[in-house]
Amino acid sequence: MTSYVEVVSGLRPKMRRAIIMVQDLVMVLVAVAFSLVLSQSRLSFDPLSYPGLACWTLIVVLGHLLFRYCGLYNTVWRFASTPDFFNILKSCAILTVTLYVVSLAVRSFQPVTGLNERQFIVFFLVSFTIISAPRLYYRFLRDGASWRILSRNANNVAIKQALFVGRLGEADVIIRFTRTAQPAEYSIAGIMAIENGAPLGTQIQGVPVVGVRPRLVEVLEEYARGTKSLDMLIFGNGTEREIEEYSELVRVARHSGIAVVQFSGVSELGQGGKLVLDAVEMETILRRSTVPSDIERIGGFVGGKRVLVTGGAGSIGRILVKRSLELGAEAVLVADISEFGIFQLDQQVDEKDHDRLKSRIVDVTDRRQITRVVSDFKPDIIFHAAALKHVPLLEENWESAIQTNILGTLVCAEVAAKCGVPQFLLISSDKAVDPTSVLGMTKRAAEQIVSSLHETHTTEPNGRRSGTKFIAVRFGNVFGSNGSVATIFQAQIEAGGPVTITDRRMTRYFMTVAEAVDLVIMSAADAERRQGKDDYAIYMLDMGKPVPILEVAETMIRMAGKSPYTDIPIRFTGIRPGEKLHEVLHGGNEEIVALDIPKIFGLRTDVVGWPKVQAALTSLQAAMRDQDKAAALAVMAGLHQADKPQGEARRETVAKTVGQAG
Numbered sequence: 001m002t003s004y005v006e007v008v009s010g011l012r013p014k015m016r017r018a019i020i021m022v023q024d025l026v027m028v029l030v031a032v033a034f035s036l037v038l039s040q041s042r043l044s045f046d047p048l049s050y051p052g053l054a055c056w057t058l059i060v061v062l063g064h065l066l067f068r069y070c071g072l073y074n075t076v077w078r079f080a081s082t083p084d085f086f087n088i089l090k091s092c093a094i095l096t097v098t099l100y101v102v103s104l105a106v107r108s109f110q111p112v113t114g115l116n117e118r119q120f121i122v123f124f125l126v127s128f129t130i131i132s133a134p135r136l137y138y139r140f141l142r143d144g145a146s147w148r149i150l151s152r153n154a155n156n157v158a159i160k161q162a163l164f165v166g167r168l169g170e171a172d173v174i175i176r177f178t179r180t181a182q183p184a185e186y187s188i189a190g191i192m193a194i195e196n197g198a199p200l201g202t203q204i205q206g207v208p209v210v211g212v213r214p215r216l217v218e219v220l221e222e223y224a225r226g227t228k229s230l231d232m233l234i235f236g237n238g239t240e241r242e243i244e245e246y247s248e249l250v251r252v253a254r255h256s257g258i259a260v261v262q263f264s265g266v267s268e269l270g271q272g273g274k275l276v277l278d279a280v281e282m283e284t285i286l287r288r289s290t291v292p293s294d295i296e297r298i299g300g301f302v303g304g305k306r307v308l309v310t311g312g313a314g315s316i317g318r319i320l321v322k323r324s325l326e327l328g329a330e331a332v333l334v335a336d337i338s339e340f341g342i343f344q345l346d347q348q349v350d351e352k353d354h355d356r357l358k359s360r361i362v363d364v365t366d367r368r369q370i371t372r373v374v375s376d377f378k379p380d381i382i383f384h385a386a387a388l389k390h391v392p393l394l395e396e397n398w399e400s401a402i403q404t405n406i407l408g409t410l411v412c413a414e415v416a417a418k419c420g421v422p423q424f425l426l427i428s429s430d431k432a433v434d435p436t437s438v439l440g441m442t443k444r445a446a447e448q449i450v451s452s453l454h455e456t457h458t459t460e461p462n463g464r465r466s467g468t469k470f471i472a473v474r475f476g477n478v479f480g481s482n483g484s485v486a487t488i489f490q491a492q493i494e495a496g497g498p499v500t501i502t503d504r505r506m507t508r509y510f511m512t513v514a515e516a517v518d519l520v521i522m523s524a525a526d527a528e529r530r531q532g533k534d535d536y537a538i539y540m541l542d543m544g545k546p547v548p549i550l551e552v553a554e555t556m557i558r559m560a561g562k563s564p565y566t567d568i569p570i571r572f573t574g575i576r577p578g579e580k581l582h583e584v585l586h587g588g589n590e591e592i593v594a595l596d597i598p599k600i601f602g603l604r605t606d607v608v609g610w611p612k613v614q615a616a617l618t619s620l621q622a623a624m625r626d627q628d629k630a631a632a633l634a635v636m637a638g639l640h641q642a643d644k645p646q647g648e649a650r651r652e653t654v655a656k657t658v659g660q661a662g
Contacts, residue, residue, distance in 0.1 A: 028063040100117075160185060164191050196213065301525035320517050335364070382416050391438075429443045476583060498568070508583060519600055
């Protein structure tokens, strides 16, 4: 039976429709024969004579035209309900009456014996039965237990009907929990398996496999067209990395008003459990391959450590906090100035992790507060994610940008060194490369602070590091982070438009926040083991190819079930102060070094000596006191002119140290 279902399901829709049409016409002829046999009629003409063949041809043509006219081939029969079978009944009734009227007309000028009303009554009953039967049989083989998706019991109105897309093992877990949950929230009606060679038509706990690759999108479209009772599409954990059809499945579901969620595990609640279903964000438009995280390596790095995340209530910081808890950190401390942000994060963290999560409302520019927090918590690593990042706003609020992005980084880095924190990692940005905005210049200055401290702390004669290891990780836009184009576009789409884009030519690098966070942790794990000439102050993430912002907007509109320019207008507003048409991830004077880690590179870049950094920071603070933006920009521009390349700076530092030791 399974092979039959696979053969039929593998046919193209037009081919299947043609086969059904031929099948129906054969059934009509069979119904004629049955009606004559069952009523024991004796026709006055030979059935295989010319008049007989002409009669059968006429019946076939009339049947085909009537069935098409009645819409018999516009229905997805997997979802047939009472009105659809009534349509078959109506079609057979019309065909029977038409044939009866034609027979009366023929008999008016050509006597024909052996025909009476009894044959036509039998023909109607037989034709309806044998035309309906194959459709019911296929539907039974294909969907079995999922028939319940077509009707809802009045007592189960609140239960959401869902299709599951993922691996069969996860499907088994989800079905079990949906059936034992009290009160019941979801009911799995069918499984769309992503494994190659998954058996179509088989069942798991009575729920059938209704779709396999490469026909997942087509099957979902059939469900979306054929029933209005489907509420939800549930993706298995990691499905977005395993199938190319992921974003198209999301688009089809949203276009049809079907909610889309992703299974990420089971939370323990009392004696039972509950499925954890996360909303699928718009980051699914990133159709580039992602590399699965090396969980063993990053888990071995974070596991058992004390982790401090500045800006821990922000977009990236929040995921760093959650990921560190998942990877088994001994304790995680969130340092953020936003009380509401910390409150929101606390609500999102699993109950079982609350005892390992600490939080402090602090300003990263306040040295006294940061010193007390670091001294008390004694972290093994500081992820410095606190930053202001909105390009146009920071052009006007340049003092706040310098205060937070530069002086805040300086405070946190110096406190880390003073308190003996083993590792300090700065979250940087592609806007630090050849900067044209206040944001970019402050991020570049923060990188120079970290790079200079990285060189300064190579002090032992053998080239090994003493004290804190300082590194920065540079990457582009994080899709879906607070204030990113994704969140802005989504709000504009929900409001009915227009979606605003500065320039149709603009491109940006994008990465999902989950992928970026894992690569940041991997960079820290790699930096921990590096010494000497292979030690890098700056890591760069491979962001793939830049994505046109216009393409992002158009795809998000389509995934929301709308049409670009028709349902949701797109308006171009012009480039804003400080913005670039295209961002880059490295400068012309920077050397990219391939590492043994997918998606991560080391950067050899020019380094500003620590004395020059200190002098620049003093001048910068003076410019801020004088509210002299031009002077501040000049100081930051001067920081971009390095004293010497990174390798040369390291060699001189080591040589000087060796000489002093001798």
